[in-house]
Amino acid sequence: MTEVRHEDVAAYALGLLGEEERVEFERHLHGCASCAEEAGAFAAMGELIKGVHPDDLLPQPQDPQVESLLVRRAATERRRRRLHRTFMSAAACLVVAAGVFLAVNSMTSGPNPDSIHSPAGALLMTGRTYSATDPTTGVSALVGLEDKGWGTHVALQLKGVKGPLQCRLMAVGDDGRSEAVASWGVPAKGYGVPGSPDPLVLHGGTSLPQSELNHFTIETSDGRTLATVQV
Incomplete structure (x- = not known):
């Protein structure tokens, strides 16, 4: 990483970076004391905006960087919810399929159901x-x-x-x-x-x-x- 923006530091501190971005940024932190210090500060700020959604912002946000972080966090949460729904749907399908198999198997090879x-x-x-x-x-x-x-x-x-x-x-x-x-x-x-x-x-x-x-x-x-x- 040749250039680090403040948003990248904050996104790392708030856990918004993807896996590859996070690994790359951590390599950068080992050689950049200023970014390490800023990351700690942004981690504290994360507690302040944890429950805030971009839709709840005023029409004229006073800090564009905060708005950007909130938008990025919302996008990350939406992506995580989609992955969770996909996983749960797949798990439900497996449970249903297993139930059908057990029911059919018990009817064909076991005692009277x-x-x-x-x-x-x-x-x-x-x-x-x-x-x-x-x-x-x-x-x-x-x-x-x-x-x-x-x-x-x-x-x-x-x-x-x-x-x-x-x-x-x-x-x-x-x-x-x-x-x-x-x-x-x-x-x-x-x-x-x-x-x-x-x-x-x-x-x-x-x-x-x-x-x-x-x-x-x-x-x-x-x-x-x-x-x-x-x-």
């Missing part, structure tokens, strides 16, 4: 799970278990069952004692079958502690076993 946010879906993802497929009926069952003070919280995911049926989930202990965990109706279209691919997902409970459970049976109301899950 409706079940993920249900107590049954959460238990099937975090609890101890056991599964089985009956070779005769083709019914597949996934059971999730969670210890509770009152017994065992039980979740069930059922596939490959056609209706109409009335069914129930039975918990059987090591001592042969059995308890009904839940009961439900299967519509004609069924669950987890062609034309109705979503599984049945539900939850219930048994007073049997998890350590005393032997197996679960999914059976119809007339006593026909659809699947048995050993635990």
Whole structure:
């Protein structure tokens, strides 16, 4: 920098110079004591004009240099706001895209989206799970278990069952004692079958502690076993 104007000194002190201009001016400051002194003075002046906008100036400014600095600061702030808006818009687009991807991915490769946010879906993802497929009926069952003070919280995911049926989930202990965990109706279209691919997902409970459970049976109301899950 062969020549330094007062406006350049003030702009540096107020942080209005671009990156290249700032680096060049700092090199100049190392060899110019007068500019270094003026930069300190202008830094103090910056506190006085920090909240002033060029539009708020009187029609006839008393100091053209101050007006110039304010105009330059306003332009810098507008440029920063534009960059901020661009960045935030890009970030918002990424968030939306990520949300769409996760939603589609969970629909195509994970559990039923409706079940993920249900107590049954959460238990099937975090609890101890056991599964089985009956070779005769083709019914597949996934059971999730969670210890509770009152017994065992039980979740069930059922596939490959056609209706109409009335069914129930039975918990059987090591001592042969059995308890009904839940009961439900299967519509004609069924669950987890062609034309109705979503599984049945539900939850219930048994007073049997998890350590005393032997197996679960999914059976119809007339006593026909659809699947048995050993635990």
